[in-house]
Amino acid sequence: MQSVLSSLRNTVIAGFVAAVVVIVVVGIFVSWPSFNESWWAFLFRWLHVISGIMWIGHLWYFNFTQIPTMPKIPDELKPAVGKFIAPAALFWFRWGAMATIVTGLILAGMNRYIGDALALGITDGGISTPIGIGMWLGIIMWFNVWFIIWPMQKKALGLVEADADTKKKAARTAMLFSRTNTLLSIPMLYCMIAQSHGGFL
Incomplete structure (x- = not known):
């Protein structure tokens, strides 16, 4: 063992x-299990949840633990976080985001609601389901990870060439968009859970 x-x-x-x-x-x-289409959809839901835990777990680690703790760490120890811990955490963070979005879109396609969800499920009576809102929040968060947070973090951590002023601005931008994703994660998770457990059809 x-x-x-x-x-x-x-x-x-x-x-x-x-x-x-x-x-x-x-x-x-x-x-x-019958191993029919419903079972495969369930399998992708399970993979979607596992991926989402990896993603949001790292997002919350950054925002609830690493960012607030960094000012308390002695200056001589900070390079260890920036050189070793943060790059490893960012790897799992961004690929968790990718796996979450891919398995979510596959799942929505298998369950035949992808079009309705992306169109926000708007009917004459209004929004019929929260899953579309949750999907769009997830897509916005995924975009922020791959096209704003990760490129800024590469500069801030010195993984790509940047001067001191650029690194400082990049770190600030990455933090603000990471906080944006933390904010969005709360209603996004509500929408995802409400779809199955909140009494919505």
Whole structure:
């Protein structure tokens, strides 16, 4: 067991193996999944949720932990955060965002609501579902990650050439858009959960 838990890669593989074991155990004692279109849609929903946890978890880590704590860290220790921790966290942050958006769009396509959702599900009676609002908030957040936050962070962290003034401005811009995404994540998560559990049709 120690060899599994000592390696993140092995831990994640073991987690997916454990999920397969749960599927088999439930199949034997309760009922097997039908592995039809609905099951595949469920699988993509599960992957969408896992990806979203990776994304929003890192977003909230940056905003609730790293950014507020940085001023308290002694100057001689700050380079370790900027050189090692932040680039690694940004990797999982941006690819979590990409996986979330891709699995979400696949899921919406499989469930045949992608057009209605992207059009905000507007009917004569108004907005019929919150999922479209949630999707657009997620798309805006994904855009911010890939086209504003990540390019600015590359400058701020010195991953691309930039002078001191540019680095400072880039760090500020990245922080403001990261805070924007934190703000948007709260109504976005409401919309996503409300679709299935909030009494909406």
